[in-house]
Amino acid sequence: MSNVIGRYWQRLNDGRIECNVCPRACKLHEGQRGACFVRMCENQQIVLTTWGRSSGFCIDPIEKKPLNHFYPGSSVLSFGTAGCNLACKFCQNWDISKSREMDTLMDSATPAMLAAAAQQHGCKSIAFTYNDPVIFLEYAVDVATACRAAGIKTVAVTAGYIDGPARVEFFSLMDAANVDLKGFTERFYHKLCGAELAVVLDTLKYLYHETAVWLEITTLLIPGENDSDAEIQAECEWVMRELGPDVPLHFTAFHPDYKMRDLPPTPAATLTRAAQIARRCGLHYVYTGNVHDTQGGTTHCPACNAPLIVRDWYQIVSYQLSNSGQCPLCGEQIAGHFGVYQGCFGAQRKPIRLMASR
Ligand code: SF4
16 A cells, blocks of 8 residues: 555755654654654655554454443454554563564555454454554544444554644544553653653543543553652542543553563552552542452442452453443442443454455
């Protein structure tokens, strides 16, 4: 498939072209690629070089994104491309996100093919994931448009490092988002991600207050880097103050990877400690992830504390909510998007092949 002309860029007086999809604002000479690698300057325009191409397609449980309040138990057709606009030294998907090899992009699919495949496989939604979808905005938007027409929901798994008109367009076609809030200090973002915390916080506020996108937040806790009581407390207080108690917050376990292989994996006790801090701050829906922790994976009623959805990792063990998402004991409405529970897709990950002609 050929390169697609981008929508967010401008010509600079010095002859370079500036990409305006994300705050990096890469200023490119003819033939140069941006920091994300997948956008480049071609014929004095910014083009996306990966429209229609993917590192692979898989059917996952929605809990794996992670989204615990968006049609629990349903399956989601997931895909990503290559590249990333952050430079996280702890990247847990670095083989995809840091790829400079177009060989990574073995699979290809048109938006119509993806929407049809989601329908065919009984997926409630499609997820733009594995690498950050904001960098392949034009493809994501075209796929999301096809999915909307086919009645398939759309999910963005993103670091939220996008702003301005590109952010408005990107999220206008998303039904749900899980945003990585990678730490809660500018030091962490500068030192380990090559980015700015303030932009991500602005995206979180934008999503919650100015869109209808269902929002959940994930923080990967890295030993010694972002797991102090003070930093977790500051993050939870910010979520409570700026977004309120009903945005689910997931604390997930780091495993040593990419440029941070010298640290230990996150102890389960750290996740439990973080969850306790979050609940003390007043957040209603707090989860631990990447570990077997039934207590940390359970959705409790914020009014009567009844266990409503009990999970073991990606497996739903017990589901008690009404079809409209109410507690059967006290009638409290649980925040999120729910429907008729049709069982649990489970922990499986099912790769599928789609192939359009190139
Ligand atoms: S999307 Fe890519 S090319 Fe555009 S500003 Fe961000 S990193 Fe640079």
